[in-house]
Amino acid sequence: MEFVKGHGTENDFVVLPDLDDQLELTVARVQALCDRQRGLGADGVLRVVRAGAESGAEWFMDYRNADGSIAEMCGNGLRVFARYLVDAGHQPQGSFVVATRAGNKTVTTHPDGSVTNDMGPARVTGTSIAAVGGAGIGGFAVDVGNPHLACVTDVPVDSFDLTVPPGFDPVMFPHGVNVELINVLDPESARGGALRMRVYERGVGETRSCGTGTVACVASWLAGQGRTTGSATVDVLGGQVFVTIEPTTSTLTGPAVLVARGELDKSWWDALA
Numbered sequence: 001m002e003f004v005k006g007h008g009t010e011n012d013f014v015v016l017p018d019l020d021d022q023l024e025l026t027v028a029r030v031q032a033l034c035d036r037q038r039g040l041g042a043d044g045v046l047r048v049v050r051a052g053a054e055s056g057a058e059w060f061m062d063y064r065n066a067d068g069s070i071a072e073m074c075g076n077g078l079r080v081f082a083r084y085l086v087d088a089g090h091q092p093q094g095s096f097v098v099a100t101r102a103g104n105k106t107v108t109t110h111p112d113g114s115v116t117n118d119m120g121p122a123r124v125t126g127t128s129i130a131a132v133g134g135a136g137i138g139g140f141a142v143d144v145g146n147p148h149l150a151c152v153t154d155v156p157v158d159s160f161d162l163t164v165p166p167g168f169d170p171v172m173f174p175h176g177v178n179v180e181l182i183n184v185l186d187p188e189s190a191r192g193g194a195l196r197m198r199v200y201e202r203g204v205g206e207t208r209s210c211g212t213g214t215v216a217c218v219a220s221w222l223a224g225q226g227r228t229t230g231s232a233t234v235d236v237l238g239g240q241v242f243v244t245i246e247p248t249t250s251t252l253t254g255p256a257v258l259v260a261r262g263e264l265d266k267s268w269w270d271a272l273a
């Protein structure tokens, strides 16, 4: 069984091509694939499935978090997914549609290896508080298909301990939430704004980047100014992405890197069922 390893700003994934939807991707298999000692190591798994004609998309991205849970959307994963399809010769360079659990998304691959995702609307649904290291940090709840609590703070984000999961309001986020901590580096940079983000991802832990999280970040920063339109670069531990926000949609542009391809051992895979 073929696999590809890739990352987007060091948010890393095992890509499993399963064009005809034959694989049984159990929680145990996802956990083992993502385990950095007993597996390949990754923040998540991207299963690549040909979409049904009725979906309006060419492909379906079946995304799983490292703990085996299913999430609605993954922005960095979507760029890696698109890059894989072009690299494998399944799609020509350019724009095509990928179905996700958060709806159909148009992706555009660029010759330099970067990819732009049309992410759909980033909906600011309220305010809430994240508990980090004993302190409460206020932020906006942002729905990017998956749930985020994006908190702009003056405390340097590099000073937080994210080995411990941040606390959050379980009534507001009954299915858990991804928590972003954000510093504004420059409110009026050449590309709109310049932000720095760290993230604690639901189902994973701290990661070096989260694409939907960067979109939530910019939406939250704008919401704090009463704005619904704008753009910003977002520096993450693993690099930089560029986000635009409009009232009805948003885009995410960043790198997508394929690192390796190989073959899973059949007896290892079968023993995990």
Ligand SMILES: N[C@@H](CCC[C@H](N)C(=O)O)C(=O)O
Pocket (backbone or CB within 6 Å): 011, 065, 070, 071, 072, 073, 074, 075, 076, 077, 146, 147, 178, 201, 202, 203, 204, 207, 209, 210, 211, 212, 213
């Ligand atoms: N890393 C992803 C987000 C993956 C899903 C998230 N952990 C969740 O459970 O919602 C991204 O790049 O957006």
